[in-house]
Amino acid sequence: MSTGNLSRLDPEEVARAVTEFINTTIMARTRPVRPDDDLELAGLDSMALLKVLLFIEAHYGFWMPDEDLVTDNIRTARAFAAYICRRSA
Amino acid sequence: MSTPRVRRLPLRGADLVLVAMQALWKREGVSNNTLMVVQCDGPLDPERIRRALDRFLDVCPWPSARLRRRRPWGQLHWAAGARAALAIPPVRHQRLGSPEALHAELEAELNHAIDPRREAPLRLAILDGASEAAGPQSVLVVTWFHPLMDPRGGQNLLAHLAHVDETDGRAPWGGAPPVFVTEPDPRPLKVRGRLGRSSQRYMRTLVPEAPVSPGTGLTAPGRVRFEQASFVGDDHSLGGVRSTREIVWRLALVGRTMADLWRRRGLPDLPFLVPVSVDLRPKGEPGATFGNVLAFHFARFRPSETADVDRLARALRGQMTDALRDGQLDANAVAMEFLKYRPLSLMLRDLPGTAARETFSFNCADLADFPPALEKLFGRRVVNAYHAPSVLPRPGIGVFFNRCGIKNNLVVSWVEGATTLEEGRRIIEAVREGMGWRTAR
Numbered sequence: 234m235s236t237g238n239l240s241r242l243d244p245e246e247v248a249r250a251v252t253e254f255i256n257t258t259i260m261a262r263t264r265p266v267r268p269d270d271d272l273e274l275a276g277l278d279s280m281a282l283l284k285v286l287l288f289i290e291a292h293y294g295f296w297m298p299d300e301d302l303v304t305d306n307i308r309t310a311r312a313f314a315a316y317i318c319r320r321s322a
Numbered sequence: 323m324s325t326p327r328v329r330r331l332p333l334r335g336a337d338l339v340l341v342a343m344q345a346l347w348k349r350e351g352v353s354n355n356t357l358m359v360v361q362c363d364g365p366l367d368p369e370r371i372r373r374a375l376d377r378f379l380d381v382c383p384w385p386s387a388r389l390r391r392r393r394p395w396g397q398l399h400w401a402a403g404a405r406a407a408l409a410i411p412p413v414r415h416q417r418l419g420s421p422e423a424l425h426a427e428l429e430a431e432l433n434h435a436i437d438p439r440r441e442a443p444l445r446l447a448i449l450d451g452a453s454e455a456a457g458p459q460s461v462l463v464v465t466w467f468h469p470l471m472d473p474r475g476g477q478n479l480l481a482h483l484a485h486v487d488e489t490d491g492r493a494p495w496g497g498a499p500p501v502f503v504t505e506p507d508p509r510p511l512k513v514r515g516r517l518g519r520s521s522q523r524y525m526r527t528l529v530p531e532a533p534v535s536p537g538t539g540l541t542a543p544g545r546v547r548f549e550q551a552s553f554v555g556d557d558h559s560l561g562g563v564r565s566t567r568e569i570v571w572r573l574a575l576v577g578r579t580m581a582d583l584w585r586r587r588g589l590p591d592l593p594f595l596v597p598v599s600v601d602l603r604p605k606g607e608p609g610a611t612f613g614n615v616l617a618f619h620f621a622r623f624r625p626s627e628t629a630d631v632d633r634l635a636r637a638l639r640g641q642m643t644d645a646l647r648d649g650q651l652d653a654n655a656v657a658m659e660f661l662k663y664r665p666l667s668l669m670l671r672d673l674p675g676t677a678a679r680e681t682f683s684f685n686c687a688d689l690a691d692f693p694p695a696l697e698k699l700f701g702r703r704v705v706n707a708y709h710a711p712s713v714l715p716r717p718g719i720g721v722f723f724n725r726c727g728i729k730n731n732l733v734v735s736w737v738e739g740a741t742t743l744e745e746g747r748r749i750i751e752a753v754r755e756g757m758g759w760r761t762a763r
Contacts, residue, residue, distance in 0.1 A: 259604070260604055260605050260606045261606045261607040264604075264605070266606075276606050277605055278601075278605075279567070279568040279569055280569075280646070280651075281605060283639070283642060283643050283646050287643070287647055299636060299639075
């Protein structure tokens with residue numbers, strides 16, 4: 234994904250991309266998550282969280298700082314997407 | 323049931339590291355046991371557990387396998403004969419009079435080293451009646467040779483046995499058993515070779531010199547001891563979500579307690595080198611049972627950097643992020659697979675201090691949460707469950723976290739001579755205070 238035109242990010246599309254990343258690299262094939270699933274309940278641990286942060290860095294061009302790693306921003310793939318879109322606006 | 327004459331399961335990755343680390347202490351005969359202790363709300367029936375094990379062997383032979391290496395340069399593997407030749411691992415039943423007697427029995431389990439070349443790599447014990455106040459209780463103790471499986475694997479085995487028990491008289495798993503081991507890495511040898519070499523180069527740069535530990539200088543190690551305590555209290559955020567739940571925060575806190583120990587012992591301010599195990603199983607399902615499905619990250623920090631736990635946790639998170647970004651966790655997992663081509667004495671040569679048997683400064687791990695699916699076991703409710711791994715004479719001490727329901731368990735294992743019960747208790751209290759936990763009733 235290009236990191237240009239970040240201000241035009243579509244939250245739905247970003248949620249889909251984050252969900253797809255989580256499902257292809259972190260979750261078991263038989264246990265995919267959906268955009269609104271609680272990621273901690275789905276089994277994501279601190280290492281998995283770091284993987285998501287690295288995905289965001291690679292695809293959207295910024296690192297989520299520690300102070301932004303609050304539940305509202307990382308509970309679900311959609312919460313990540315909302316944060317990414319806010320940061321990119 | 324028709325099965326091949328001999329079935330073989332190669333030891334892989336972290337299994338081999340665990341075998342090699344014990345081999346450093348071959349002459350001293352140290353234990354490589356690990357324990358899972360499951361407290362139940364009523365007496366367990368040993369016959370029911372034997373029956374579940376017997377039926378489990380119909381689909382999976384590894385609890386009764388033996389460790390083999392056909393030639394000194396051959397592959398270490400688990401070997402199991404045809405089904406008819408497999409004996410059920412021992413299930414011992416004993417009544418005990420007090421919590422102190424129970425603890426002594428658990429420490430005896432930890433020290434009575436399993437020799438997997440001559441006996442089954444795991445054994446079970448049911449220890450009854452240790453708590454006068456709580457009524458008739460049973461404690462199920464699963465003891466295994468650590469290279470057989472990791473803590474999550476131990477829990478998976480228990481879940482499988484519980485399932486077999488519940489489906490007594492019917493085909494378990496509807497006749498389609500789950501996969502009990504992981505598949506080999508499908509990537510081409512050339513790719514894996516490149517990753518393995520990258521890991522070797524990385525490991526040689528980790529610390530400038532061999533680490534020291536409480537076990538440094540210990541030549542006649544005593545028994546492995548452990549102390550366990552249960553606490554309640556929520557994980558809380560300190561400048562980041564779930565901070566106290568994160569392994570880096572816990573490691574930083576344990577690092578601070580170790581720095582206190584270092585000061586009391588007059589140990590030098592050399593960088594700590596601490597392996598942080600990372601579970602490689604995909605999330606959301608139990609995954610493999612046999613084999614230590616782990617990669618290692620190596621945390622480095624000085625005792626003098628531990629005063630500010632939050633700051634240190636951020637630094638450790640940064641190290642872990644860098645390792646992940648540089649592909650070093652994947653490379654570590656791949657590199658460990660290549661250990662099968664090395665004799666035991668050379669497996670750990672990439673670590674800076676193994677020539678002097680110095681491996682790490684201390685052990686610290688957040689072991690698997692006990693799964694809610696195991697709330698009931700062999701007809702009894704699980705009250706609490708924790709893991710107590712043995713530690714080697716060097717580093718001589720390890721701190722282990724796990725959670726069962728609302729209980730946060732903390733276990734400190736140590737080797738007599740490396741440190742003491744008093745130090746173990748001091749560490750537990752310092753970690754409790756740092757975590758903001760209260761003693762569980």
